[in-house]
Amino acid sequence: MTTDPTTPGPHPGSASPPGDTDARSLGRVTIATVVAAASGYAVLLLAARHLGAVGYGVFAVFWAAYGLVTGAQNGQLQETTRAVRTAASEGLARSRPLLVNTAIGLGLAALVVATSPLWSRRVFTEDRGLSVLLLAVGVASFAVYAHLCGALSGRLNWSTFAVLLSVDALIRMAGAGIAVAVGWGTTAFLAVTVIGSASWGVVLTVSASARRAIGVAGDVPPRRLTVNTLTAMAAAAASAVLVMGFPVLINLTTDLRGGPDVDDAATIGALILAVTLTRAPLLVPLNSFQGLLISRFVDRRDRRLAALGAPLGVVAAVGGVGVLGAWLVGPWLLRSVFGADFDLDGVVVAMLTLGATCLALLTVTGAAAIAAGAHRWYATGWWVSTLVAVAMLLLPLDVETRTCVALVVGPLIGLGVHLVGVLRA
Known part of the structure; x- marks a missing residue:
């Protein structure tokens, strides 16, 4: 069941969600977005020049498959943002979105492995077993990444959100640079595709605000939050099919x-x-x-x-x-x-x-x-x-x-x- 659109927004006297919505903080998100875009271009450039058109096609299909699954997981980010923002503004604490999102990520990884015999032969033309394994590990890790993005967005903590975006992009770009320098082939670029999702671990290590956000409460009970999240993921899956x-x-x-x-x-x-x-x-x-x-x-x-x-x-x-x-x-x-x-x-x-x-x-x-x-x-x-x-x-x-x-x-x-x-x- 989705959020009721008639639910009123925060009242003047209610507790406001903590956050940093000033121009400087939002500017950091803009800079992080530029970094992410530039890093993405750099990875594509390195892959295209290093692998050639046919090799790049193999890499890009895996990149797209990973984006297809994680695109559906953007529903986790969306519902976490909504749940955390509402909980903070209304003073509610009825669930822990981290537990829900982690369970969904592990379940999705298991689903990828279990169903791979049905689709992997048609999608992956090389390194089929490794591609399935990397895809499963990547989506499990991305579930926590999406949760942290949503928690930071719901708390309006754009500065730490910007750091998370930047670290994700830079990890992937560094991996691509190493792959080219060492002379690794397509297999290395498959691994490069998923390593950025581990950025949440790096950010949690260095950022106190991220550690405060990771366990933040949601506004609805766990069962309702799970249904909301899966509904949002089903919708986001459609966009992922067409986009990534x-x-x-x-x-x-x-x-x-x-x-x-x-x-x-x-x-x-x-x-x-x-x-x-x-x-x-x-x-x-x-x-x-x-x-x-x-x-x-x-x-x-x-x-x-x-x-x-x-x-x-x-x-x-x-x-x-x-x-x-x-x-x-x-x-x-x-x-x-x-x-x-x-x-x-x-x-x-x-x-x-x-x-x-x-x-x-x-x-x-x-x-x-x-x-x-x-x-x-x-x-x-x-x-x-x-x-x-x-x-x-x-x-x-x-x-x-x-x-x-x-x-x-x-x-x-x-x-x-x-x-x-x-x-x-």
Whole structure:
């Protein structure tokens, strides 16, 4: 059962959640977001240049599979943020989200291992056993990471939150640098994908505020918190399929169409890289500020459309500039920075950027739906987007065209579903 959207916000006389909401603290989150984006680009650059287009395709599919599962775990962050913020503002202490989130993470890791015979052969073409093991360990660790992110967001402790984001990104970038320096291959980059999730251990060691936040209370009993968290995860899973899992969808739908030849494999590798690169400038900041967005929409439940206007306008403006830049210089940047194997037409790169903008707009409306308590509309919007995108990927078109169509049409339809949910909530 989801949060009741009619629940009033903090009263003037109620205890306020501890936090640091000044411009300096929020600026730290912005800097951490830049660090995370730059580190992500660095890892992709190192992997692409070190592994080549085909090797990069193997690495990127594992990266996407890990992002697909941990993307669903963002539901843990979302519900923890809501539960902790409400508990702090209303003076409630009815559960320990850490226990719930840890149990869910271990259960999810076990599920990954138990079901791997059903899907691993189609998804992972190399190092299959190691890939499954790394995926299971990574999602178990990410459950604690997501909990700590949500706890810090619910307490409005943005300074420590920024540290957590930065450490996560820098650990992964350092691992990629070592892999290249030593001359390790694709297997090392699979491990690099998951090591960042251990950042919560580093931050807990050095930060007293993180240690105070890790065991913070939630506003509802454990059973209700578990149901809320699993509901949020089911909704977040849909967004993860379309956002981080899209390279997996490309591989699966290509396989259903008979499998790629060598030239198509290189094209798919270039497409996967371009999809990832065009999304990062918008989706990385949005993911970093997810807790802040949810808090903003919760605090403005009586002015939902007005609260949506500014974030949607910023995303659309930035996306429009990105589409133009991608058309003009995108192909040259791909070839110059990542190598001659990564060759795509300017129109394709521009359309991929437009698709990234549509996904970013869908992410904003999804946060508004969660804040409004419209979790079913949130899930429906993302799942409709995903199903439409999959249908587009199965069209009898070349891989570039069907990828671009899927990334634009699917999110736009889902966005409409979210807006209806926000208005009806």
